[in-house]
Amino acid sequence: MTQLTVEHLIERLGRNHRTLPLDITDIAKWCYEAMEDHASYEHFDEVTNAAIEVTDGVAHLPINIYRLLAVRSGCGACDEACYRRASRCLHFPLHTNGYAYVDYIAFPSDDRGYPLIDDSLINVCYWYCLKMLMLDPYLKGNVQEGVFNRVVHEMEKADGNARASFRNLSSEKLNRINRLMRSSVIARQFRLH
Numbered sequence: 001m002t003q004l005t006v007e008h009l010i011e012r013l014g015r016n017h018r019t020l021p022l023d024i025t026d027i028a029k030w031c032y033e034a035m036e037d038h039a040s041y042e043h044f045d046e047v048t049n050a051a052i053e054v055t056d057g058v059a060h061l062p063i064n065i066y067r068l069l070a071v072r073s074g075c076g077a078c079d080e081a082c083y084r085r086a087s088r089c090l091h092f093p094l095h096t097n098g099y100a101y102v103d104y105i106a107f108p109s110d111d112r113g114y115p116l117i118d119d120s121l122i123n124v125c126y127w128y129c130l131k132m133l134m135l136d137p138y139l140k141g142n143v144q145e146g147v148f149n150r151v152v153h154e155m156e157k158a159d160g161n162a163r164a165s166f167r168n169l170s171s172e173k174l175n176r177i178n179r180l181m182r183s184s185v186i187a188r189q190f191r192l193h
Contacts, residue, residue: 002118002119003108003116003117003118003119004116004117004118004119004122005110005114005116005117006024006027006028006031006114006115006117007024008117008122009027009031009117009122009125009126009129010022010024010027012126013027013126013129013130013133017130017133020130020133021133022133024114026132027129028063028113028114028115029063030125030128030129030132031114031115031117031125031128031129032063032064032107032115033128034121034124034125034128034129035107035115035117035121035124035125036066036107037128037159044066044105044106044107044108045105045106045107045108046103046104046105046106047062047102047103047104047105047106048103049072049101049102049103050062050101050102050103050104051099051100051101052090052099052100052101052102053098053099054073054090054092054096054097054098054099054100055097056096056097057091057092057093057096058089058090058091058092059089059090059092059100060088060089061088061089061090061102061104062102062104062106062113063088063109063113064106064107064108064109064113064115065088065104065105065106065107066104066105066106066107067104067105068085068102068103068104069102069103069104069105070102070103071083071090071100071101071102072100072101072102073092073098073100073101078100082094083100090102120162121162123158123161123162124155124158124159124162126158127151127154127155127158128155130151130155131148131151131152131155134147134148134151135148
């Protein structure tokens with residue numbers, strides 16, 4: 001399994017579409033979205049006891065988070081009554097400053113938090129990013145409907161190819177996926193009781 005960087009994707013987009021503005025932060029976020037919507041669980045990692053800073057009762061979740069499994073404050077395990085999740089943040093009404101610790105399922109990422117994209121998903125990310133780059137101009141009438149529809153069609157085709165590659169997994173990878181899925185279900189059950 002080869003993993004490619006966001007820079008590789010930006011280079012490819014820039015080579016093929018010279019006039020598009022390519023912001024690395026936007027491309028990274030869109031890659032995470034594409035991987036979330038179109039990836040198989042074989043690409044995820046388990047992260048335990050990751051420290052996140054709490055300032056004024058707010059902690060920002062890591063950029064590479066896929067699913068939050070558990071939250072602990074400096075006082076121990078938290079249930080959902082001691083924090084509130086709002087998008088990519090956790091709000092702690094009783095814990096204003098310090099650190100919280102989280103367990104989560106994560107996308108693979110580099111040391112900057114940018115995604116490492118499995119080569120089986122690079123086309124999905126490419127077409128998803130291109131669609132997102134063209135969406136605003138399309139809605140303003142600056143991109144022809146046929147051109148935009150072709151990008152959407154290519155994205156759907158890349159998605160189908162990526163999903164088909166999931167069928168050829170080894171039993172070892174399928175067992176790992178099963179463990180990841182079961183751990184998220186078990187974690188949710190403990191938080192509900």
